[in-house]
Amino acid sequence: MKSFAKASLIAAALSLPLSISSAQAEEKKDFKVCWSIYVGWMPWGYLQDSGIMKKWADKYGIDVEIVQINDYVESINQYTAGEYDGCSMTNMDALSIPAGGGVDTTALIVGDYSNGNDGIILKDKTDLAEIKGQSVNLVELSVSHYLLARALDTVGLSEKDLTVINTSDADMIAAYATADVTSVVTWNPLLSEIEAQPNATKVFDSAGIPGEIIDIMMVNTETLADNPDFGKALVGAWYELMSIMSSDTDAGIAARTAMAEASGTDLAGYDAQLATTKMFYTPAEAVEFSKAAELPATMKFVAEFLYDKGILGEGAPSPEFVGVSFPDGSIYGDANNVKLRFDPSYMQMAADGAL
Amino acid sequence: MRIINRKPSRVTALALGALPFVATIIVYSVASHYRRLENPADKLLPSLESMGAAFWRMAAIPDRRSGDLLLWVDTIDSLWRLGTGMAVSTVMALSLGIAIGFIPHVRSALAPYLATFSLIPPITILPILFITFGLGEVAKIALIVIGTAPVMIRSTAQAVLDIPREMIIKAETLGATVWQMITRLVLPQVLPKLITALRLGLVPAWIFLISAEAIASTTGLGYRIFLVRRYLAMDVILPYVLWITLLAFLLDRLLLLLSRRAFRWHHAGGDAL
Numbered sequence: 001m002k003s004f005a006k007a008s009l010i011a012a013a014l015s016l017p018l019s020i021s022s023a024q025a026e027e028k029k030d031f032k033v034c035w036s037i038y039v040g041w042m043p044w045g046y047l048q049d050s051g052i053m054k055k056w057a058d059k060y061g062i063d064v065e066i067v068q069i070n071d072y073v074e075s076i077n078q079y080t081a082g083e084y085d086g087c088s089m090t091n092m093d094a095l096s097i098p099a100g101g102g103v104d105t106t107a108l109i110v111g112d113y114s115n116g117n118d119g120i121i122l123k124d125k126t127d128l129a130e131i132k133g134q135s136v137n138l139v140e141l142s143v144s145h146y147l148l149a150r151a152l153d154t155v156g157l158s159e160k161d162l163t164v165i166n167t168s169d170a171d172m173i174a175a176y177a178t179a180d181v182t183s184v185v186t187w188n189p190l191l192s193e194i195e196a197q198p199n200a201t202k203v204f205d206s207a208g209i210p211g212e213i214i215d216i217m218m219v220n221t222e223t224l225a226d227n228p229d230f231g232k233a234l235v236g237a238w239y240e241l242m243s244i245m246s247s248d249t250d251a252g253i254a255a256r257t258a259m260a261e262a263s264g265t266d267l268a269g270y271d272a273q274l275a276t277t278k279m280f281y282t283p284a285e286a287v288e289f290s291k292a293a294e295l296p297a298t299m300k301f302v303a304e305f306l307y308d309k310g311i312l313g314e315g316a317p318s319p320e321f322v323g324v325s326f327p328d329g330s331i332y333g334d335a336n337n338v339k340l341r342f343d344p345s346y347m348q349m350a351a352d353g354a355l
Numbered sequence: 356m357r358i359i360n361r362k363p364s365r366v367t368a369l370a371l372g373a374l375p376f377v378a379t380i381i382v383y384s385v386a387s388h389y390r391r392l393e394n395p396a397d398k399l400l401p402s403l404e405s406m407g408a409a410f411w412r413m414a415a416i417p418d419r420r421s422g423d424l425l426l427w428v429d430t431i432d433s434l435w436r437l438g439t440g441m442a443v444s445t446v447m448a449l450s451l452g453i454a455i456g457f458i459p460h461v462r463s464a465l466a467p468y469l470a471t472f473s474l475i476p477p478i479t480i481l482p483i484l485f486i487t488f489g490l491g492e493v494a495k496i497a498l499i500v501i502g503t504a505p506v507m508i509r510s511t512a513q514a515v516l517d518i519p520r521e522m523i524i525k526a527e528t529l530g531a532t533v534w535q536m537i538t539r540l541v542l543p544q545v546l547p548k549l550i551t552a553l554r555l556g557l558v559p560a561w562i563f564l565i566s567a568e569a570i571a572s573t574t575g576l577g578y579r580i581f582l583v584r585r586y587l588a589m590d591v592i593l594p595y596v597l598w599i600t601l602l603a604f605l606l607d608r609l610l611l612l613l614s615r616r617a618f619r620w621h622h623a624g625g626d627a628l
Contacts, residue, residue: 174486308420
């Protein structure tokens with residue numbers, strides 16, 4: 001009997017915290033959002049450190065904690081599991097992980113899109129079409145994979161024409177150094193590191209598909225609906241910092257320098273990364289982007305890619321399995337299963353100076 | 356009667372053995388049920404049915420992309436890597452173990468080196484393995500060998516050292532050559548212990564197999580787990596974990612059976628776990 005008692009105790013101890021969800025709809029005062037290292041997300045760390053976040057949270061009488069998580073996918077998983085009220089992620093991962101997992105998610109702050117930050121590098125070759133027949137090392141099912149699929153479209157190839165080798169991003173630079181690796185798809189800062197090798201040529205990058213790899217602060221829709229102050233505080237703090245960091249004042253340079261150091265580079269290195277990132281420094285730009293006609297088309301591409309790779313939720317019968325709603329009220333996919341919402345109303349408030 | 360003297364009947368023993376498993380399944384089902392009440396598409400604790408469906412899909416329905424039955428492709432590739440690695444380790448354990456255990460000069464030359472080498476955490480030299488052997492099969496198998504061989508060699512050498520000195524002296528007095536002593540005296544004594552070493556070596560071997568596949572791969576059980584981890588597909592991960600456990604368990608039992616059949620005398624002294 002002892003082993004039974006012990007086993008059930010352990011099992012209960014292990015599963016109890018999982019069964020108590022934090023995504024309950026209720027008014028609350030304490031919020032947690034998470035982010036991971038990426039050029040367009042470094043402001044989140046600075047918001048916490050500089051006290052700008054606290055200032056805005058105090059204004060609305062709430063408390064917001066911004067937590068850095070070392071592993072990107074892990075941060076999304078934590079958000080999906082209900083540990084965080086918001087998390088920075090790309091539109092593609094938002095659709096596949098939280099939305100595909102039934103967690104209703106709203107794109108609160110559309111921060112930027114990759115405009116050259118993700119790229120395909122060939123060794124000793126200079127033309128994208130020469131990728132045919134090669135083994136390509138990349139983080140499978142990530143935006144790198146998506147970029148590859150979109151790039152292959154442009155030269156009339158498909159994934160059948162090559163072999164994709166799933167390679168951890170942590171090992172990408174070492175992998176490139178080995179003889180049997182001839183092409184990689186990766187993102188910055190790894191991309192520029194590999195591109196600096198003498199035999200490396202970048203044959204395609206995300207500037208070729210502008211506006212498709214979007215970096216967004218995603219928040220739980222229910223939490224946001226019950227606590228609009230949470231959304232207002234985040235958006236207010238974000239755009240205050242955006243106007244600071246986009247300026248060439250001392251404060252702007254100090255902010256960018258701090259973000260550069262936090263991401264392991266220097267001001268010049270960080271500015272170079274910003275140059276391949278289309279930051280939406282003003283809320284008006286972000287609102288305009290969210291309302292643009294291209295966004296639904298992009299999400300359709302993304303949904304089809306995810307469906308094609310079998311990522312879009314288990315037993316997803318079609319790419320339209322998860323619904324995505326857009327600012328004009330239109331919906332891509334299943335209208336009865338809308339789990340991802342592009343809602344620029346909070347960014348609009350910032351643009352109107354109403355925060 | 357005191358509790359230590361009361362033995363369960365065969366049926367009771369079976370039921371007792373099954374209890375922790377059943378309890379785990381029940382606790383899991385309850386937790387999963389309550390989580391899914393809130394969000395039916397919850398990815399963290401999928402229902403048993405959806406895990407069963409995912410397992411069935413992996414095992415019996417060709418993949419949309421490649422047309423392969425993923426579970427079997429993954430299983431065969433992983434077992435091939437594991438088998439090759441363990442075969443190399445076993446051969447090394449047998450040859451080097453006997454040499455170290457039986458020949459003092461070899462022992463002096465290799466034992467300290469081996470003892471040091473076996474302390475290197477294999478994962479830490481993985482980047483070196485990549486550069487040396489590339490990202491292909493060789494690096495993965497090498498990782499398994501490096502992770503298991505040193506310990507297996509040491510335990511085999513120890514098994515040789517444990518052979519009673521009297522037996523060796525007796526063989527020498529009877530005029531046996533070194534080769535005869537190795538084949539007729541040492542080998543039969545060491546083989547059952549080699550199987551034990553192999554069974555113990557399989558535990559870290561699985562860990563290294565999964566780690567190697569997680570880093571750069573196109574197939575394999577570890578590859579699949581780390582791939583679907585990207586979208587929190589616990590309904591694939593959990594059945595895969597169970598499947599790996601089952602495979603490991605079967606391998607272990609098969610080796611035990613082999614040992615019992617081939618070296619009946621070695622197991623005469625009583626049963627072990």
